[in-house]
Amino acid sequence: MQNEEIARVLEQVADMLEVRGENFFRVRAYRNAARAVRDHPVSVAQLGRKALQEIPGVGADLAEKIVSLIATGDFPLYRELVAQVPAGLLELLTLPGLGPKRVKLLAERLGICDRASLRMAIESGQLRTVRGFGAKIEQRVLEALARRQGPARMLYREAAVLAHALIAHLRESDAVIEAEIAGSFRRKRDTVGDLDVLVASTDPERVAKRFLTFGEIARTLGSGETKSSVMLKSGLQVDMRVVPPSSWGAALVYFTGSKAHCVHLRRIAQARELMLNEYGLFREGRAIAGEDEEGVYRALSLTYIPPELREDRGEIEAAADGRLPRLIERRDLRGDLHSHSTWTDGRSSIEEMAWAAKRAGLEYFALTDHSQRLAMVNGLNPERLREQRREIEKARAAVSGIQILHGIEVDILDDGSLDLPDNALGELDWVVASVHSKLSQPEPEMTNRLTKAIRNPHVDVIGHPGGRLINEREAINFDLAEVIRVAREEGCALEVNSQPDRLDLTDTACMTARLAGVKLVVSSDSHHTSGFGLLEFGINQARRGWVQAADVVNTQPLEDLRARRRVA
């Protein structure tokens, strides 16, 4: 059982308890535990009761329940709740304006148990008979019901385009002293659900006016003195808050989040008889910090925490002990180890790619076109691979100041063998091995498939190990802990693929790999000369996984990279 599945059950229990009207703090305990399990860097299913209790947020009771969940698939409270609370009722919690209290009320008063019965209650005028429900809520709910499912989270890269345009729009107003996008965008999450804009100003009214003239706005959701919400044409919601300049740092901390990070900070403040909110850090009503973020952290005896780490995954404890990592940066990358050309599905020639890699400031890059199995993209067989080598030689002669490695992205076949013979692979400078087919294999087969590939000493790195395409395709099923164990044993690296819809490994998988001592490669998987610019996104993901330059193979000079290969 994966951490994710366990976390989902705990969250479901929290939802069900909440709709049943249970103690709020008990509900929160389940949510905290769900998050702790989801973020835990090792597989919780392998832990005993005692080790489980060491996870912050998991006590004796929840450890017991998790053990039961892993062994039998459920636990008594879970069974009881599932029998009591209709599944359709929980779905209603995702609708705007409907929280646990209202959902509970509707179930009790009108017998509403799912979307269909809610819609009927609105259409028949029944809903309005309940105190607290009026036309506005009806309208919002009907709109949401019509959309059927909630909007998917937007890819970071797509959101970035809108974010930059909006910030530029705001900064044109002289009422705007500072403007930043905070929230999950600033934490560089791979997807964002909305944009949280923060503005420092002494004239919130003018800022709000300026904000509402942004050209991408489809409609205004609400606008108060210091807070406005809009929906963009693209379906992305934007919430803007305006604070005085003296609160800029505190507000930035608050709106960058994550929520869990902020809650933890406030607990620390509280223990010191301080009060932390978006306006500052206060002692007996007097601000002692708040103008800048560093000052807020410093006043809590913490070193500055980069936004990418603010998930309450141990960064606060590390900051207190002064042992935060120095995170990898884009400029630490000396090379790129995954790219394509017109020989397969790329759109630029080898020479064009070489010029582009050089312009991107790289010292070396590996051209790794697909292997023969991917016939659709004209994948390379041994013969074409030899022909390609001659073209690479030409490009090497034509473009100085960049080292071109001749590599391959070799398919990992269904049984874990590779799509090219060892002697062909042995002639190459770099081998990426990736799964592109039979993605629905059950976990044991997929795990074997990957570990078998890793055990081939020609394989330098496993490409996009999870195989996910964000919002399009789920990740493949495999035992990450086992793959990492074998990768460590064999000295094979794992890739952090920078394509905005892959970003694979994920942040937490990066952390798991890193803790196990497995090396990573941050690659662009470029299919065009513009692709090297995507490395920024892979770096973001790696940073969220606490990755340092020393954890990443392609921060090394080419000579060191060659020296660490398993085959000469």
Next chain:
DNA sequence: GCCGTTTTCGGCCCGACTGTTTTCAGTCG
């Protein structure tokens, strides 16, 4: 249900806004 620089009991983060109300509960982040 968790947890301990004030605690093994009694706390548990904080504020803005909305919609529906006549003073505030619920939702949201």
